[in-house]
Amino acid sequence: MGYRYVKFTSAGADKKFNEDSLEVIEMQDGLLCLLCDGVGGEYGGDLAARIALKSAMYFFSSFDSKDYIERIKYAIEEANAFLFNHSLNNVSEKNMATTIELMFFTESFIYWAHIGDSRIYHLRSQRLHLLTKDHSMVQKLLDEGFISGSQAKNHPQRNVIINALGEYQHTQPDISKIKVNDFETNKFFICSDGVSNIVSNKELEEILNYADLEQMKIQIVKLIKQRGAPDDYSFIILEKFR
Numbered sequence: 001m002g003y004r005y006v007k008f009t010s011a012g013a014d015k016k017f018n019e020d021s022l023e024v025i026e027m028q029d030g031l032l033c034l035l036c037d038g039v040g041g042e043y044g045g046d047l048a049a050r051i052a053l054k055s056a057m058y059f060f061s062s063f064d065s066k067d068y069i070e071r072i073k074y075a076i077e078e079a080n081a082f083l084f085n086h087s088l089n090n091v092s093e094k095n096m097a098t099t100i101e102l103m104f105f106t107e108s109f110i111y112w113a114h115i116g117d118s119r120i121y122h123l124r125s126q127r128l129h130l131l132t133k134d135h136s137m138v139q140k141l142l143d144e145g146f147i148s149g150s151q152a153k154n155h156p157q158r159n160v161i162i163n164a165l166g167e168y169q170h171t172q173p174d175i176s177k178i179k180v181n182d183f184e185t186n187k188f189f190i191c192s193d194g195v196s197n198i199v200s201n202k203e204l205e206e207i208l209n210y211a212d213l214e215q216m217k218i219q220i221v222k223l224i225k226q227r228g229a230p231d232d233y234s235f236i237i238l239e240k241f242r
Helices: 041-062 068-089 137-143 149-153 201-208 213-226
Strands: 002-010 020-027 030-039 097-105 109-115 119-124 127-130 174-179 186-191 233-241
Touching (some): 002 020, 020 233, 030 041, 041 097, 068 174, 097 119, 186 201
Antiparallel strands (some): 002 233, 030 097, 109 174, 119 127
16 A cells, blocks of 8 residues: 655745645655645745644654544644744744644545645545535635625635634644545545635546546646636645555
């Protein structure tokens, strides 16, 4: 059993800095994937994403336990505290925060933590499933029945997130796991909202059914560039193989 992967990140067409950050790390007991999309002023978002990624990576790696849910909780809590305190102690970087997607792949299970409006998708037997739920104002309005799905697409608050790493002293991530069936096609897609706001779920499902990971990457980047790339866009595609 193993995983093949490709990753990509780029600043938006008119962006001075890329406020997304991502990494894939092959560890002794599994594969760790991280993606962050920072917020917080001209420099704060870029720095927040990088600090969150590096600190979550460090805290996850340094917690020696086979209880991966606890390892993830620890990594997220400590990364949040580290980023919150950094922002508190640096006036020029006040109020910076970030989304975070942390995934850990073992032989039989996949674990993840989610904060913000970046997303994790699972392509299983050629069908696309969204594993995360946006921590956003628009999602909250949808859940409460105040707006429709069509209204959500162009809502003026569509970029407002209501849960972010580093925003408060304590944070509450969504944490879950799934068992992977070896007899199904399993691909995973982690992305910032610069991808999910541009590429539809239908388009994404079609692309992730391509046979070649590199072609998937090329097609996603092509679509985003054709549509103006208004935001930073980053993604990781992983495929399980036997």
